[in-house]
Amino acid sequence: MNNLVCISDCHLGYRHRFKTQRLRHYLNAFNDAVAKALKCEPDVILFAGDLVHHARPDPVTMRRIIKTLVQLAEKTQVVLCIGNHEIEGHLSTTYTPIYTDLHKNIHVLTSENPMVNIKLIGREVNFYGFEYTRNSRIAEKKLLELSRTIKSGFNILCLHQAVEKYLSPHEISIKALREVSGKYNLILLGHVHKPQPIKEVFDITPAYYVGSTERISFNEAENQNGILLFRNLDPAKPEFIKVNSASMKAVKENLGKKTPEEINQWIEKIIGENLNFDLLQIDLNASIDGDFLNIRHDWAEQYPKFTILDVNINPLSEENAFKMEKITASEETIREYFQKTGLKNPELEETCVELYQKYGN
Ligand SMILES: [Mn+2]
Structure with missing residues (x-):
């Protein structure tokens, strides 16, 4: 069996909303992903970018990553893509390639070093890719040039990029991706945090967004967090393995016309129904029959068990319910x-x- 496990977008070191507990969430999800990856008895683990949230991670995060990568490299091959969060904006520098100095089994895909060859039992696997490239024209050009160099073997394209229709703005058009897809046996992407197949190229080559291990915003409340396992390198049938991430819920409702007291009760009720979540966001549209300041604003202090409790009331002005008076x-x-x-x-x-x-x- 030649098993490949993919992990992406761990965003370690992110102090989401300045909460220290969130730092632990990213670390816990990462640890869980790594433990579950090892259980799959992988020959290769691919990190598809944004392992860290900040291009210059804090020392605690850096140490955890170094320790984990070395531990993994003792057991399996490790290939890494470089995500946008790992590149320093104005200088375009990144720490990620330094990881290759830690262990001979750690490899990083860059423009200078865009191919990693790994010899498995009875099979040669080639990983192709380069660091996140923000400029669309340059990204597509790099992809085209890289794809001209493809050798024989089992070829995997690994990128941390936005593909058209999956994120806006995008760097790689569907047309460009389709043009090169035939060169590869499998395409694996990071950057879009929802795990999903890229259906627009699937008729040529199986392609996937791996997804993230821990959500970084309430917009991702509906996303699952997990890792992808390709058993015996079968590109068409990956197994999605769920990772334990912080539980998140986003509630959006239109209330119509309500008094501040009614709105307070409404919020209280929603919170009461969702006490088991770590992260809760309540977005209410209401035309307020009364004084906006009578709506309570200290929910997070009232319910300190939530790591993040975010309550937003958006006053609708159509009925003059919220009029600014001088x-x-x-x-x-x-x-x-x-x-x-x-x-x-x-x-x-x-x-x-x-x-x-x-x-x-
Ligand atoms: Mn990213």
Whole structure:
């Protein structure tokens, strides 16, 4: 059996919404992905880019990656793509190729080194690819030139790029990808976080977005997190293996006309129904029958068990429910603000009033 496991977009070191707990989530998902990959008894593990979130990762993240890569390389071959998050914007530099110095079984695909040959039992596998390339014209040109060099064997194209229709803006058009697809036995892509086949080229060559191990925004709430296993290098039938990631839910509702009290109750109810999630976002459109400031805003403090609890009320202005009226600032309006927002900080309140009295005119 020649088994290939693909892991992508781990985004290690991302302190999502400045939450330290989120750092742990990315690490836990990565550790789980690696453990599950090893269980598959892989001959090769491919990381399809964005292993880290920042081009210059923090030392704790860097150390974890180095340790893990070396551990993996003791057991299997490791191939890495370079994602956009791993490239320093203005200088276009990246740490990723340094990983090749850690172990002879660690390989990184770059423009300078766009092919990795791995000899498996009874089979030669060639991985082709280059670092994330933002300019579409250059990316397609590189892809075309690379594809002219293809040798015999089992050839896998590995890129961290946006393909047309899968992300906007894209760097690789469907036309360009179709043009080269026939050269490869399998195409594996990172960058789009939803795991899915690239159906537009599937009639030529099986192609997939691997997906991510941990979500980086509420837009990804519906995505599954996992890794792809190609048993015996069968390109058409990968196994999707779920990875334990933080649970996320995004609720979007249109409430119509509601009083602030009704909106507060509505939010309370939604939160109550979703207490088991780590990350919850509530987006409500409402035309507010009353004072916007009477809608509670301290939900995250009320429910500290959520790693992220994000409540957004978008006032609809069509019924004049939310009208901006011109209020002249005064000592009273400042005190009213503190009272209505429930901001219990008498010291700050007095300071604001004092400053107003001093500079307000
Ligand atoms: Mn990316």
